[in-house]
Amino acid sequence: MEISRFLIGGVASALLLTGGLFMWKGYSQIADEEVLPAPPPALAAIPVAGANAPKRGVAPPELPAAKEASREERRFNRFDRDRNNRISRVELMASRTAAFRKLDKDGNNLLTFEEWAAATGERFAGADADKSGDLTRVEFATTAPKRAAKPKCGC
Template sequence: MNRFVLGALAALVMVSVGLFWWQGRAAVERGAPLPQAPVSSIAPQEMPSADLSEIDGPELPEATEQTREQRRFGRYDRNRDGRITRNEMLSTRVDGFRKLDQDGNNLLTFEEWAVATVTRFDGADANQDQALTPEEFRKTAPPPAKAKPGPKCSCKPK
């Protein structure tokens, strides 16, 4: 008996869904735009013009020249208070962890990565106040890239 009731209820639901779908399509078709006249049959109109000779725009903002280290410090200092907390240092490293774990098998665990980052942070935090000043943060910079050697041929240019 339960099967008959469930079957009838399922059939009623399917018919209701079909009716709503059918009515929705009809409403969409009624709201469709009518075909427009070809563009070539529309008369050209003159473009509006305005006299802008006496109007001045706002002054351009001045760009301050920052060193590479100041830009790097600014990327880490999320709340712009002039100090980098441990959470700010860790938050920017999540993408680096994901890049290291390319196959997604988590062989390099987050805990291992966090220990390395905290160790790096603690090594740079000379006064142990749990925040890095710009001078302390400079210690965490990656070493400069080595210059690539030139070609090893003994050819003379012509």
């Protein structure tokens, strides 16, 4: 039974490959027989400037190459929202506001110890996969904040 299935599979594969080869050869013959039309006569006569034709002027000066921003410059620019080359307290804390709002359950703009402890306990319980009451190295590694995916282009 096993051998017959194997043989049937082999024959079917050979037939598929043979059929594909014939189709490929047939398509390549059709492509060889097609003749491309001649280009229109309007494109054949492109005017060319004479030897005494005036130049457009002097070439513009080369632009200086943009320097690569260092890691610290990119980090600084992320916080400097208004691009005045200074980071205000509001600009610095803006990235923390969303995280604070998640912790502030009652929405009074004050974080109590109970709110902090509840969030920490939930995070610990979520990381303790085997529910043993302590974190192994692998479980602790899951508590690290997730990094945002970098964009594929620098646009």
